[in-house]
Amino acid sequence: MSVLRRLVRYHRHLLDEKRRNLRTLEERAASVEEAIERLDKSVVAEQRVAKRSSEVLGAYGGFARAALDRRGALLGALSEANSAVEAAREELLDAFAEVKRYEISLDHQERAERDEQARKFQGQLDESALNLYRRRDRG
DSSP: OOHHHHHHHHHHHHHHHHHHHHHHHHHHHHHHHHHHHHHHHHHHHHHHHHHHOHHHHHHHHHHHHHHHHHHHHHHHHHHHHHHHHHHHHHHHHHHHHHHHHHHHHHHHHHHHHHHHHHHHHHHHHHHHHHHHHHHHHHO
């Protein structure tokens, strides 16, 4: 196996790892977004309950403050997750470009080897034809 083939395999492996990492980070960001949505729905549900009952209305203030704090924390986590996703996407693009460079180099090398083999084979054919011509010319 040529060195370039090994490099292509190695960099494809790295690319696959970066894809898996990106997928994990995107899933994490999606789960934080889902948590924010669930929190928002629970706040709306608690508001409905608080409007119907004066007893619950007094406790709603504490719930709302805690929900706002939790939402702020979740928004911070979402921001961090989105930043990590963007960084992972950049790394993925760089890794993809690296793989492509090696694949193009490998294609060029293989094409050069095929051309060299074809040239040698054509030389052998020419030599055989010339020898055949010389034998016929002598005879």
